[in-house]
Amino acid sequence: MYKVFCRTYQGVMKFASSFLPWREPELLMGENSLEKLPALIKGQGIESVLIVSDKGIISARLMDEFLQGLKEAGICFVVYDETVPNPTIDNIEEALKVYHQNKCMGLVAFGGGSPMDCAKGVAARAARPKKTIPQMKGVLKVMKKIPPLFAIPTTAGTGSEATLAAVVSNSETHEKYAIMDTALIPHYAVLDPVLTLNLPKHITSTTGMDALTHAVEAYIGRSNTKETIQFSKEAVTLIFENLYECYTNGTNLTARANMQRAAYLAGMAFTRAYVGYVHAIAHTLGGFYSIPHGLANAVILPYVLEYYGESAHKPLAELADLVGLGNQGDSDQIKAEAFINAIKDMNKKMDIPAKINGIQDSDLPVMVERALSEANPLYPVPKILFKGDMFHLYETIKA
Numbered sequence: 001m002y003k004v005f006c007r008t009y010q011g012v013m014k015f016a017s018s019f020l021p022w023r024e025p026e027l028l029m030g031e032n033s034l035e036k037l038p039a040l041i042k043g044q045g046i047e048s049v050l051i052v053s054d055k056g057i058i059s060a061r062l063m064d065e066f067l068q069g070l071k072e073a074g075i076c077f078v079v080y081d082e083t084v085p086n087p088t089i090d091n092i093e094e095a096l097k098v099y100h101q102n103k104c105m106g107l108v109a110f111g112g113g114s115p116m117d118c119a120k121g122v123a124a125r126a127a128r129p130k131k132t133i134p135q136m137k138g139v140l141k142v143m144k145k146i147p148p149l150f151a152i153p154t155t156a157g158t159g160s161e162a163t164l165a166a167v168v169s170n171s172e173t174h175e176k177y178a179i180m181d182t183a184l185i186p187h188y189a190v191l192d193p194v195l196t197l198n199l200p201k202h203i204t205s206t207t208g209m210d211a212l213t214h215a216v217e218a219y220i221g222r223s224n225t226k227e228t229i230q231f232s233k234e235a236v237t238l239i240f241e242n243l244y245e246c247y248t249n250g251t252n253l254t255a256r257a258n259m260q261r262a263a264y265l266a267g268m269a270f271t272r273a274y275v276g277y278v279h280a281i282a283h284t285l286g287g288f289y290s291i292p293h294g295l296a297n298a299v300i301l302p303y304v305l306e307y308y309g310e311s312a313h314k315p316l317a318e319l320a321d322l323v324g325l326g327n328q329g330d331s332d333q334i335k336a337e338a339f340i341n342a343i344k345d346m347n348k349k350m351d352i353p354a355k356i357n358g359i360q361d362s363d364l365p366v367m368v369e370r371a372l373s374e375a376n377p378l379y380p381v382p383k384i385l386f387k388g389d390m391f392h393l394y395e396t397i398k399a
């Protein structure tokens with residue numbers, strides 16, 4: 001009965017989604033494309049911006065030339081660089097204060113998913129000053145135009161530069177959840193591969209696996225459109241062809257640009273077609289133990305795909321064929337297994353562990369409940385899972 005409820009809910013959401021005001025960010029793309037952003041901001045009549053970032057970006061000196069460009073263009077700016085990985089509501093409130101104190105007219109998100117989501121949170125609060133972040137949890141609670149938002153991703157990655165989601169954490173309750181509203185889609189995104197050239201190896205690998213998880217979870221789900229199928233396929237192909245190269249040869253600009261494109265396309269896929277239980281579980285591990293999002297997804301992905309069993313064989317077999325893993329005449333099951341094994345191999349080659357350390361048994365009941373309430377009834381997963389399934393999956397994942 002509950003399954004029928006979930007499937008009906010997902011069907012209604014899919015139908016309703018086609019009436020939403022979807023938009024795509026306008027892109028500045030290619031080597032050194034960031035140089036063009038100050039003039040673009042100026043051209044919009046924006047005189048002052050809040051730049052949301054983090055300490056890692058500052059110490060990697062990724063922003064220096066951009067700040068110089070803003071100065072030369074006569075744009076006032078203030079930098080908030082306290083965003084933490086798995087950004088918190090406190091981050092958003094602090095940054096919002098800075099935004100108002102400096103009478104900012106726009107937001108620049110400079111960094112990985114954490115600064116981008118923090119900036120989206122600030123944008124949501126600026127648009128809806130009377131609503132708190134917890135009150136905007138879930139789907140379509142913003143519903144108002146946000147200030148101009150320019151996203152500059154420096155990981156490849158979350159795809160947040162393309163999506164309607166802001167994933168935030170409550171540092172007191174350890175809850176991590178998404179605000180999902182088409183109003184939060186950034187207006188502009190800068191895909192400049194130069195920014196990712198010095199991305200450390202373990203961040204390259206884990207954030208790349210996050211992008212793969214987006215593409216795969218969207219593809220095997222039931223709310224695809226013609227476009228999201230195409231986006232997912234292109235992203236999976238690009239990731240299989242370029243992620244390991246980026247990991248071993250970080251300064252390969254073409255491979256970096258391809259991964260940046262893959263992350264963007266995977267974001268475009270899941271913003272319409274959703275993610276699944278991999279993300280629901282990963283969010284609880286981020287909320288409880290601050291486990292980096294990409295690392296959590298990379299570890300969890302093969303276990304959840306295996307657990308789906310037959311319900312995911314066909315789409316996974318298609319992906320196996322796409323990346324040249326399927327042999328003619330093999331059954332869907334064999335091809336799906338080949339695809340899952342390729343994910344495990346990729347993890348292993350990039351030194352990503354097979355299990356997650358530090359999961360406490362006493363936290364499991366709350367994590368299971370939260371993961372289920374994130375995923376059900378919303379995510380159009382191949383197979384609806386229940387409490388017992390989720391306990392089993394957490395047991396499998398934990399070291």
Ligand SMILES: NC(=O)c1ccc[n+]([C@@H]2O[C@H](COP(=O)([O-])OP(=O)(O)OC[C@H]3O[C@@H](n4cnc5c(N)ncnc54)[C@H](O)[C@@H]3O)[C@@H](O)[C@H]2O)c1
Nearest residue numbers: 056057085086112113114154155158160163165167199293
């Ligand atoms: N909104 C969405 O659609 C969406 C999708 C997936 C994930 N997320 C969220 O995004 C967050 C994770 O983002 P992330 O994986 O991009 O990591 P992140 O933004 O947390 O960054 C991780 C670390 O990498 C460093 N870093 C980033 N770019 C760098 C660079 N070019 N050079 C050197 N260091 C660099 C940062 O300083 C930070 O220390 C999670 O909270 C996750 O839930 C959001």
Ligand SMILES: [Fe+2]
Nearest residue numbers: 158210214293
């Ligand atoms: Fe993700």
